[in-house]
Amino acid sequence: MTMVRQTRQRQAVIEVLRASREHPDAAWIHGQVRGRLPHVSLGTVYRTLDALVRDGVVLTIERAGQATRYDYRHEGEDHHHAVCRGCGAIFDVDAEAMPCIPVAALPPGFQVTEVRLEFMGLCPDCTPQPNAES
Amino acid sequence: MTMVRQTRQRQAVIEVLRASREHPDAAWIHGQVRGRLPHVSLGTVYRTLDALVRDGVVLTIERAGQATRYDYRHEGEDHHHAVCRGCGAIFDVDAEAMPCIPVAALPPGFQVTEVRLEFMGLCPDCTPQPNAES
DNA sequence: GTCCTTGCAAATGGTTTGCAGTGCC
DNA sequence: GGCACTGCAAACCATTTGCAAGGAC
Numbered sequence: 001m002t003m004v005r006q007t008r009q010r011q012a013v014i015e016v017l018r019a020s021r022e023h024p025d026a027a028w029i030h031g032q033v034r035g036r037l038p039h040v041s042l043g044t045v046y047r048t049l050d051a052l053v054r055d056g057v058v059l060t061i062e063r064a065g066q067a068t069r070y071d072y073r074h075e076g077e078d079h080h081h082a083v084c085r086g087c088g089a090i091f092d093v094d095a096e097a098m099p100c101i102p103v104a105a106l107p108p109g110f111q112v113t114e115v116r117l118e119f120m121g122l123c124p125d126c127t128p129q130p131n132a133e134s
Numbered sequence: 135m136t137m138v139r140q141t142r143q144r145q146a147v148i149e150v151l152r153a154s155r156e157h158p159d160a161a162w163i164h165g166q167v168r169g170r171l172p173h174v175s176l177g178t179v180y181r182t183l184d185a186l187v188r189d190g191v192v193l194t195i196e197r198a199g200q201a202t203r204y205d206y207r208h209e210g211e212d213h214h215h216a217v218c219r220g221c222g223a224i225f226d227v228d229a230e231a232m233p234c235i236p237v238a239a240l241p242p243g244f245q246v247t248e249v250r251l252e253f254m255g256l257c258p259d260c261t262p263q264p265n266a267e268s
Numbered sequence: 269g270t271c272c273t274t275g276c277a278a279a280t281g282g283t284t285t286g287c288a289g290t291g292c293c
Numbered sequence: 294g295g296c297a298c299t300g301c302a303a304a305c306c307a308t309t310t311g312c313a314a315g316g317a318c
Contacts, residue, residue, distance in 0.1 A: 005292050005297055026282080041300045046283065060198065065308050067282060068198040082244050097239035105231035109258035110216050116252040124243035139272060139317050160307080175275045180308065199283050201307060 004051070009033070009040050013048045017058060017072040023081075023090045025067035056113060061090060080117040086126025093119065138185070143167070143174050147182045151192060151206040157215075157224045159201035190247060195224060214251035220260025227253065 016032040017024075024032075030045045049070055052058040061069040061081055069090060071081075078095035095117075106112065150166040151158075158166075164179045183204055186192040195203040195215055203224060205215075212229035229251075240246065 003293080003297070007292070007298065009299070039300070041302095042282095043284080043301080044299055047298080062196050062198040064194065064196045064202040065280095065282085082240055082246070084244075085247070091241045091244065093241075094239045105228045106216055106253060107225045107227075107257065109261065110218075110225065110253070110255055111257075111261055112216070112253045112255040113219070114254040116250065116254065118250040118252075119240060119244070119246045120248040120250065121244055121246040123241065127243065127245055137272070137318085141273065141317075143274075173275070175277095176307095177276080177309080178274055181273080199305095199307085 008037060009044050010048050010051075012037055012040065013045060014052070014057075014072075017052070017070060018074075020072075021092075023061060023069040023071050025069050027067060029070065059114060059116070061118070063088075080119070082119040082121065082123075084123035084126055085120055086122050089123050089125075091123070093117075142171060143178050144182050144185075146171055146174065147179055148186070148191075148206075151186070151204060152208075154206075155226075157195060157203040157205050159203050161201060163204065193248065193250070195252070197222075214253070216253040216255065216257075218257035218260055219254055220256050223257050223259075225257070227251075 012033045013029060016029050020032075026042065026045050026049060029049070030040070030042050033040050033045060049058065053060055053070075057073060059071040059073060061071065061083060063083070066088065080093040080095055082091040082093050084090075146167045147163060150163050154166075160176065160179050160183060163183070164174070164176050167174050167179060183192065187194055187204075191207060193205040193207060195205065195217060197217070200222065214227040214229055216225040216227050218224075
């Protein structure tokens with residue numbers, strides 16, 4: 001049975017993740033962690049993040065060709081995401097105001113570990129102005 | 135104003151996409167298209183797929199470090215996806231049995247072009263057997 | 269004829285991996 | 294002391310891009 005060890009590196013990654021609400025990517029997290037532990041490698045950050053995702057502690061927002069963004073699941077703060085295809089900005093969307101009723105329609109025997117509801121689109125800054133220059 | 139041209143390559147990509155219900159990735163589509171048009175390049179397939187996604191004709195299922203899967207939106211067949219983290223299999227989930235009620239909670243001015251509901255988890259084949267060998 | 273598209277191939281860049289040394293339990 | 298974890302750097306591979314030639318309108 002796999003034994004998970006507590007290390008300085010992992011604590012640092014978790015702390016950085018909990019402290020930020022900007023859905024950071026691995027490189028940014030790496031930079032922050034290095035502020036305290038200068039020799040931590042990107043590889044370790046990725047390995048730690050993978051473990052956190054597997055444990056369900058952290059959610060991901062994945063986009064092809066772009067860095068995965070990580071989202072720490074704060075207690076009792078369920079939310080979904082609105083992702084701008086233009087600038088990549090990610091907005092939180094309150095889950096309570098966006099109810100989703102999973103009924104029995106999943107493949108038999110499928111074990112759900114995470115439900116993702118993502119709204120893809122364009123944020124105000126990236127929406128073409130209807131009334132401006134061409 | 136941008137003018138979109140009809141080309142043999144684009145028609146082929148669309149046809150392949152419409153004919154398959156297996157959520158193929160770009161490489162697979164490329165292989166199929168080459169069956170008819172041997173010189174079509176992967177780059178062209180990607181460019182065409184990008185255009186189709188922008189037009190809302192095709193949906194994507196994106197996973198970090200793995201090929202994006204493309205899903206042609208067949209008429210009146212709204213569905214969500216269940217994605218296995220083990221083998222990468224993608225199952226369709228009927229949208230009607232999985233209602234999702236978007237209320238006004240999105241960022242003001244955010245233009246939604248696509249709503250994604252994804253169930254991440256493990257399919258029966260990838261679920262650790264509770265009663266088998268260690 | 270214009271200029272959007274394509275093919276090719278090289279570049280990009282996020283993520284993964286092998287390995288030898290390190291340190292948690 | 295065993296073995297999970299780490300740092301480093303190289304490897305991977307999906308995706309993007311530059312450019313000259315080709316084709317749709």
